[in-house]
Amino acid sequence: MIKKCILHAFLTLLLITSEYKNVSGQSIRFGFEINEGKNSTIIPFKLNSNLIIVDVLFEGVIPLKFIVDTGVTNTVLIDKTYSDILNIEPDRKLTLVGAAGLREVEAFIVNRTSIKVGEVTGNNISLLILKEDYLDLKERIGVKVHGILGYDFFKNFIVKIDYHNEILKIFNPYNFNRPLFFYERINMSVENSKPYIFQNIAVNDSTVIKTKLMIDTGASHPLMLHKNSNEYLNLPEKNVRDILGAGIAGNIEGHAARIPKLYIDKYKLEQVVTNYPDSGAYHDIIVNTGRNGTIGGGVLKRFKMYFDYGNETLYIKRNGFLKKEFKHDMSGLSVIAKGEYFLEPYYEIERVRENTPAWEAGIKVEDKIMSLNGIRGKDLSLELINNTLSKKDGKKINLTVKRGDQILEFTFYLEAFI
Structure with a gap:
């Protein structure tokens, strides 16, 4: 993934x-x-x-x-x-x-x-x-x-x-005099150049809490929550250990899970994939800002938005992405883009999580992807690979890789972890 x-x-x-x-x-x-x-x-x-x-x-x-x-x-x-x-x-x-x-x-x-x-x-x-x-x-x-x-x-x-x-x-x-009658108006607090909104999150079937969330168009995850920034923000029982992203300090590790509901004004998003970085990764930021987490592009892309920093206001309206299911890797693979292989970009296995379909199939780190479900070489992209490996529970995956001088073929079936 x-x-x-x-x-x-x-x-x-x-x-x-x-x-x-x-x-x-x-x-x-x-x-x-x-x-x-x-x-x-x-x-x-x-x-x-x-x-x-x-x-x-x-x-x-x-x-x-x-x-x-x-x-x-x-x-x-x-x-x-x-x-x-x-x-x-x-x-x-x-x-x-x-x-x-x-x-x-x-x-x-x-x-x-x-x-x-x-x-x-x-x-x-x-x-x-x-x-x-x-x-x-x-x-x-x-x-x-x-x-x-x-x-x-x-x-x-x-x-x-x-x-x-x-x-x-x-x-x-x-x-600016455009009427925004069909948009929802949300108060936005701009603090030290960062935009924040206060929105409700259902952490379980009976508990809904108000959270301070930074709006981050430069994060591709749907939602990130900081454990223990609120007494109710704990890691859900069903989760998977993973590398959550990359920053200037290197990889950010933690767990991925789902929350039952995220409310953005009148809109309700269900079973939202949520990252929980390891405790300490954002300690100083939490202390200095009081924020509980971050809304990233995985949620933001479901809306049309107007950012008005001067008046600290956000206007939102749903788009065609709103009801799309939140996806997460179902293979156990982490894939990265490398330089040029046979004069074309190529994709390499960076990590294989244990006890996952890809791990049980025998796929190894540094295997180079030759084809995925019949799509080969220059027709592949990281986004296409990511979408394929998070498609749906039970989907059949045919993967051909180059390992040293060997060309190997693997078949496995996706499995929902969270």
């Missing part, structure tokens, strides 16, 4: 909040704005593993791909290679600490960069540059991603996210 990526920079930096500064009598623009004074513009995106990926133009020269992520503060360049190509000198160096506090990584700040996203241009943007690609997103989602657009991108606009049609619509808030 493709691991659900949880993307966080885990830092708070000073933000450039003013739109204009006067330097030597000249008016200099700062921040993101819609080109030519337009009131709105549409930006297409690709939805991959529940993540929003847009095309950007970096410094007016290099085309890159960025994730749109409400869970981070700054605009982030994941790989320093691209700033080095343009001989961009950092203004200062800093150290970031991952979720569990077990790994420190180096990063740099550049105070004035240019980033163009469709007809939205960011002038003199404060950019966080990671020294190396610590997130390794290509392995996790099968697409090369170069950066992240965070709070800086959202704060000056009203942003509509339409997952079903894969478009963002960006509005100038001062001229």
Whole structure:
């Protein structure tokens, strides 16, 4: 199964909040704005593993791909290679600490960069540059991603996210007069650049609790809950041990389970797949913010949404994804994308959980996937593999792999673990 990526920079930096500064009598623009004074513009995106990926133009020269992520503060360049190509000198160096506090990584700040996203241009943007690609997103989602657009991108606009049609619509808030009669209005608290909503969760058949949840478009899981952040938030009895995602500190481990119900205003989502990271992984964040968890793309993609950071308001309306069943791996496999094999991307088994259908069939770590249910080579993708391995209980899987010089064929049947 493709691991659900949880993307966080885990830092708070000073933000450039003013739109204009006067330097030597000249008016200099700062921040993101819609080109030519337009009131709105549409930006297409690709939805991959529940993540929003847009095309950007970096410094007016290099085309890159960025994730749109409400869970981070700054605009982030994941790989320093691209700033080095343009001989961009950092203004200062800093150290970031991952979720569990077990790994420190180096990063740099550049105070004035240019980033163009469709007809939205960011002038003199404060950019966080990671020294190396610590997130390794290509392995996790099968697409090369170069950066992240965070709070800086959202704060000056009203942003509509339409997952079903894969478009963002960006509005100038001062001229926004679109009636939203058919949307539900939810109070949203923006704290230290992160958006939070307070929603009810049924933790069992008789107990419903109100939780503080961060909205994180940069997380592909449906829901993450922090154990013991509330006396009723305990790990369900039926669960599976797994790698839940990846951050700058490496893999985030814990358990996956299901909760009976998640309520988003008037909407009720049932049997929601929920990640429970190991205790301690988010300890400081829980203490500092009081949050109980995170709503990720696996839930968010079921709605059309308007983010209005200025008025701390979220508007939502269901889309065609709302009633789709929440899926989880039924094979026991963790699969990653690797470089090029016979001049094509290939997919490799990263992990096989014990006592699962794939483990009992004899599949091993580092087996290279040649075909899955008759789909071969270049026609495969991580998303297709993930969807196939979480299809339905009892589904037959035919898998052909290359192990050393051997070509091996395996057959097994999917089994629901949670």
